[in-house]
Amino acid sequence: MDMFADYSSGLESPASHAFDAVPSDTNDLPSVGRAVNVATTGTVRLTTSAGDTVTITVVAGVAFPIRAKRVWATGTTATGVVVLF
Numbered sequence: 325m326d327m328f329a330d331y332s333s334g335l336e337s338p339a340s341h342a343f344d345a346v347p348s349d350t351n352d353l354p355s356v357g358r359a360v361n362v363a364t365t366g367t368v369r370l371t372t373s374a375g376d377t378v379t380i381t382v383v384a385g386v387a388f389p390i391r392a393k394r395v396w397a398t399g400t401t402a403t404g405v406v407v408l409f
Contacts, residue, residue, distance in 0.1 A: 339387075339408035347397040347405060355409055359387040360395070363404020369396035 339358055356373045362382045369379045373391040379399050382388045387408060395405055 342406050342408045345392075345395045345405040345407045347395045347400045349397050352394045353392065353407055355407075356391055356393045357407035357409045358391060359389045359408040360392055361385070361387045361406045361408060362402035363406075364402055366402030367400060368402050368405060369399030370394060371396070 343354070345353060360368055360370065360382060362368065362384055365382065365384045367379050368382050369377065370390070370392040371377045371394040373393050380388060380390070382402055392407060
């Protein structure tokens, strides 16, 4: 039984879903995330939900709260990119 089934999830709520992001210079993610996590520390080039393209440094195992709609292959050195939403 899901104790939280009757609660709506806001952006301040913990993520309830996650997927492995395949970095691509041409394809957006299947869903806009609310955070990015990586298996190895490095850079992640991404496009935000607002359309800004930036390169951030992400530490392995630490969720970086950003609304990403694309993770770019070019400029991304971190591996094991997971998008939380």
